[in-house]
Amino acid sequence: MRAAPPTGNGRFLPHYTQESWLPAALADGVLGYAIGNEGQFRSGSILHNGTIMVDDTIRQVSVLEHLGPFHAPVAEAALAAAPGLAARFGIPAFTASRVEIELAAHGDGAHFQQHIDTFVVVNQRPNPRVLTLVLYLNRQPRPFTGGALRFHALGGTATQDIAPDHNRLAAFPSIAPHSVQRLTCSSRAFADRRFAVNMWIHR
Numbered sequence: 001m002r003a004a005p006p007t008g009n010g011r012f013l014p015h016y017t018q019e020s021w022l023p024a025a026l027a028d029g030v031l032g033y034a035i036g037n038e039g040q041f042r043s044g045s046i047l048h049n050g051t052i053m054v055d056d057t058i059r060q061v062s063v064l065e066h067l068g069p070f071h072a073p074v075a076e077a078a079l080a081a082a083p084g085l086a087a088r089f090g091i092p093a094f095t096a097s098r099v100e101i102e103l104a105a106h107g108d109g110a111h112f113q114q115h116i117d118t119f120v121v122v123n124q125r126p127n128p129r130v131l132t133l134v135l136y137l138n139r140q141p142r143p144f145t146g147g148a149l150r151f152h153a154l155g156g157t158a159t160q161d162i163a164p165d166h167n168r169l170a171a172f173p174s175i176a177p178h179s180v181q182r183l184t185c186s187s188r189a190f191a192d193r194r195f196a197v198n199m200w201i202h203r
């Protein structure tokens, strides 16, 4: 058997986390909205070889494309955070053209393999996602284990995990390689899932 490759090498793109990102009542409101709209969640898709498709060996998650009355305050918070995040990450200042928002619900066994959020399709203009912000929302105590957001070193094997705690923000350049580790949830209740608001700031 070949020796195991060296572990823990490689460089990371920068990331940032912040606790209590939204006012507590707003975070609880978005979580309540997600739970209350269970019937409108659909299987999350991926872009694979230029085609948008569902493949739960790569990404297993349910998503909702709207936040109802919470869209405006969440979009406003994301746009307000963007200049500071760009500066922190060494990204030249840019004018955000929009924020793309999606609610995601990961239940027992759900995961998302390593990927980047900036899709590149030959002969199409580059995907305008520059910054990714993810806000975690879940009942407390956290009703699942696993489900970390994992950053992968560029060209290396090192990894760095962020626990998906309620009202914690994780932000990173959309080109940073990352994944969602498979989670375990003994409860089958939709309300006990790992919820997240994905926000992509477009240039």
Ligand SMILES: O=C(O)CCC(=O)C(=O)O
Pocket (backbone or CB within 6 Å): 104, 112, 117, 134, 148, 149, 178, 179, 180, 196, 198
């Ligand atoms: O939920 C997370 O921690 C990240 C989700 C993600 O990577 C994505 O939806 O592109």
Ligand SMILES: [Fe+2]
Pocket (backbone or CB within 6 Å): 115, 116, 117, 178
């Ligand atoms: Fe992602």
